[in-house]
Amino acid sequence: MSDDFEPKTERVRLASAGARAAVAGSLGKQPGGTVAKNRIFRALLLLAVGIALAGLVALLVDAFVEGQGRLSLDLITGSNSFDPEIAGFQQAIVGTLYLIAFVILMVVPLGVGAAIYLEEYASRERWWNRLIELNVQNLAGVPSIVYGILGLAFIVRGPLDLGFMLFAGSITLALLVLPTVIIAAREAIRAVPPSIREGSLALGATEWQTIRRQVLPAAVPGILTGVILAISRAVGEAAPLLLLGAASFVTFNPEPFSADTGWTALPVQIFTFAARPEEGIREVAAAGIILMLAVLLLMNSFAIWLRNRYEQRW
Amino acid sequence: MEARNIATSGAAGLPPARRLEAASPRYGERAIKSFLALCAGLSVVTTTAIVVSLLVPALGFFREVPVGDFLLKTEWAPAQDLFGVLPLIAGTFNVVLWGMVFAIPIGIGAAIYLAEYASPRVRKIVKPVLEVLAGIPTVAIGFFGVSLVTPLLQDVWPGEFLGGPPGFFNALAAGLCIGLMIVPIIASISEDSMSSVPGGLREGAYALGASKMRVALRVVFPAALSGIVASIVLAISRAVGETMVVLLVAGNTPNLTFNPVENVQALTAFIGVTATGDIAQNTIEYDTVFAVGTVLFVLTLIMNMTSIRFVRKYRQIYE
Numbered sequence: 001m002s003d004d005f006e007p008k009t010e011r012v013r014l015a016s017a018g019a020r021a022a023v024a025g026s027l028g029k030q031p032g033g034t035v036a037k038n039r040i041f042r043a044l045l046l047l048a049v050g051i052a053l054a055g056l057v058a059l060l061v062d063a064f065v066e067g068q069g070r071l072s073l074d075l076i077t078g079s080n081s082f083d084p085e086i087a088g089f090q091q092a093i094v095g096t097l098y099l100i101a102f103v104i105l106m107v108v109p110l111g112v113g114a115a116i117y118l119e120e121y122a123s124r125e126r127w128w129n130r131l132i133e134l135n136v137q138n139l140a141g142v143p144s145i146v147y148g149i150l151g152l153a154f155i156v157r158g159p160l161d162l163g164f165m166l167f168a169g170s171i172t173l174a175l176l177v178l179p180t181v182i183i184a185a186r187e188a189i190r191a192v193p194p195s196i197r198e199g200s201l202a203l204g205a206t207e208w209q210t211i212r213r214q215v216l217p218a219a220v221p222g223i224l225t226g227v228i229l230a231i232s233r234a235v236g237e238a239a240p241l242l243l244l245g246a247a248s249f250v251t252f253n254p255e256p257f258s259a260d261t262g263w264t265a266l267p268v269q270i271f272t273f274a275a276r277p278e279e280g281i282r283e284v285a286a287a288g289i290i291l292m293l294a295v296l297l298l299m300n301s302f303a304i305w306l307r308n309r310y311e312q313r314w
Numbered sequence: 315m316e317a318r319n320i321a322t323s324g325a326a327g328l329p330p331a332r333r334l335e336a337a338s339p340r341y342g343e344r345a346i347k348s349f350l351a352l353c354a355g356l357s358v359v360t361t362t363a364i365v366v367s368l369l370v371p372a373l374g375f376f377r378e379v380p381v382g383d384f385l386l387k388t389e390w391a392p393a394q395d396l397f398g399v400l401p402l403i404a405g406t407f408n409v410v411l412w413g414m415v416f417a418i419p420i421g422i423g424a425a426i427y428l429a430e431y432a433s434p435r436v437r438k439i440v441k442p443v444l445e446v447l448a449g450i451p452t453v454a455i456g457f458f459g460v461s462l463v464t465p466l467l468q469d470v471w472p473g474e475f476l477g478g479p480p481g482f483f484n485a486l487a488a489g490l491c492i493g494l495m496i497v498p499i500i501a502s503i504s505e506d507s508m509s510s511v512p513g514g515l516r517e518g519a520y521a522l523g524a525s526k527m528r529v530a531l532r533v534v535f536p537a538a539l540s541g542i543v544a545s546i547v548l549a550i551s552r553a554v555g556e557t558m559v560v561l562l563v564a565g566n567t568p569n570l571t572f573n574p575v576e577n578v579q580a581l582t583a584f585i586g587v588t589a590t591g592d593i594a595q596n597t598i599e600y601d602t603v604f605a606v607g608t609v610l611f612v613l614t615l616i617m618n619m620t621s622i623r624f625v626r627k628y629r630q631i632y633e
Contacts, residue, residue: 012513016520034525041527045431048423049440052501055494056447062462063454113353121347122354134622136357141548141618142611143555145582146364149607152589153367175360182357206336208346229449236451239557239582243589267453267558274457274562282461289454300449304442 063293067286075287080251080269084280089288092269094253095166095246096235099265102170102256103177103234104227110174111181111230112223118182119189120211140179147176148240156244163259164245170256172240177230184226188219221310228303232296238267247272266292368611371604378598384605390568390579392588392599399609401568405485405578409564410553412489412574413496418546420493421500425542428501429508430530441502448498456562459491464563476575483565486574491559496549503548507541507628508534544624551617555610557582581610 078088114136122129151172155162162168192215200210241247246268254263264272266288273285376384379397387398424444428437464480464487471479480486511534519533535542565577566587579587589603 012517012520015517016523018521038525038527041530042427042431045423045427048420049427049444051420052424052444052447052494052497053440055497056443056450058462059450059455059458059494062458066461110353110356113350114357117347117350117354121350132354132357135361137622138615138618139357139361141551141555141614141621142364143557143582143614145555145557145585146368146607146611146614148589149585149604150360150364150367153371153604154363157595158367178360179357182354206340206343208343232449236449236453238451238453239586242557242586247590267451270457271453271558271562274453274460282457285457286461289457292451293454296449296451300446 060293063286063289066283067288067290070283070287071290075284075291080249080264082276082278082281084278084284087273087281087284089266089269089291091250091253092264092266092288095263096266098166098254098256099170099173100231100235102167103174104231106171106174107178107181107230108227111178111227112185114178114182115185115189115223116211116216119186120207120215136179136182140183143239144176144237145239145243147172148243150175151240152243164248164262165259166254166256166263169241169244169246169263169265172244173234173237176237176240177234180230180233181227184229185219185223188222188226189215191222192218218312221306221312225303225307228299228306232299232303235296235299236267236292238265238271241265241268242271364611368604368608371601372608375598375601375605378601379605388570392602395598397602397605399581399606401570402579402581402584402606403609404570404572405564405568406554406560406580406582408485408572408574408576408578409488409492409560409580410550411572412486413491413493413553414546414550416490416493417496417500417549421497421545421549422504422542424497424501425504425508426530426535428505430526430534441505444498444501447494448502450495452495452556452558453562455491455495456559459487459559459563463487463490471575476573478575480575481565481577483563483567483577484575485564485578488560488564489574491563492553492556495556495559496552499549499552500542500545503545503625504538504542507538507544510541510628511537538628540624540628544621544628547617547621547624551614551621554617555582555614557586561586581606581613585610 074086075088076093077090078086080089080091081087118129118133118136122132124130151168154160155168155171156164160168160171162171196214196218197210200214201207205213238246246263246265248262248264250262250264252261255261256263270285270288270292273281273288276282384397384399386400387396388400389396389398390401428441432440464482464484467484467487468479515533515537516529519529524532560580560583564580564583566579566583567577568584569576569578571578584606585603588599594600
């Protein structure tokens, strides 16, 4: 998109300069006040961008100012407690690590599999394929707390009946980010030019051999970027977990497959701390936010680096 | 079948034609394809499961409480058997309204700047930075509301305006925080749709002597309108579904008002609070979660479908 921007503006500049010169002779000047109005308009637009960026900066600075006093190793090793002197996120961090590990295990094969089917096999003529596509788009917009309801009614209770275990939270989060992974993986697969497939098929490779040895390797960077972005969403997601027992007060590291011991996760713990009245506990919440944002920033930078490093243009 | 017979008989005397079908039935290929189709089908299963898990308890709820009462009565207090959902819907839209008042001008302004004014270099930096905002966990945005936005509003509030400064929980601060969260959605999708307006339209207007502002507002903006509307509808849907910010900032008092300084409870906040507490299964209170969840699901579904439709429209016109 940005590549054809330069010549376009140049063309626009030349064309409008020519047109102005031609019109100015016969029709006179631009109406009065136009120049001033244009300047004000431009300033307003800049202000809009500025306010949005200022909001971002204020958010980051606020968390840092409130939480910097608590930034130490105790934050990671400290245990769940409402006493701000000793409060930390150990159980929550372990919980989040378990959650995310299971989410990755589920979401990568399922998401990439669905994307391959939709891009490589599904014929758009068939109504069920169009239904799946529309369905994926809609699922991406379902509020996260509704996934929490799904998890409560179907996974914790109901058909799967796992109880309030961490693994139930993992399944719910996996379903929540699955549409994001599918959409990103589809885009990455679609970006592989058809000539690659045709070349492979013409040499006698089967459909699956073509996908496995030609299409997927070429699409891996794009798919990975999408997966990382989806996972970083799962890391920060608290709302559905509230319904799945994650808000319980635990002082020991969670057991992923136990329904009796209770569990928690980093964003849920931050929420609990932020909503507590005790003096000083909010600083711990702020420090937790800094920790979480730092992890997310690392993940996102890695995704951007991946995209820039391995992105192929055909 | 007949065509093939003619072909073979026509080729009599020549060596038999090579068959183009594979030598084996390729069961492995078929198995893989079925597995991949199952992966894709899982999304339909998920949707069905969501609908079933909402509707079955919700139907139980509506056997006890008439739908008319639920949708039209104006008091919400499940503990006292008052089940009028309007205060919760008002709570949601009280917050969303102030969010949109903030986010629509900022988001569209940023989009016009990025699409029409910014140099490619500036755009390449500013756009991803704005998108960082969309990736910040909402619990962090809620914390920002409690620790900075609400106190700031209380400090600068002009006296008794609208009945005095906002309380510790208030709809306005929650709205502003949610607004900040959805600015990148509006800016990003609107910018995409403005950038896909063909250059010829701009050039034509410039050639007629239009100023840059005129081109942006009278040519590009209307041409990109369906994408812009899509971005706004999608942003409203996100705002309606947001939970952590309203839980932390807007409060938990069902309140039928659009006054921004008041403590309100949104649909999502009710679900979050109620389902976290210890309530027994198969009670009417437990079922309210699903009834309210159904309202939330239907509201966001309608908005998402509308948004998808608008996006398709602008793709069709210019791509």
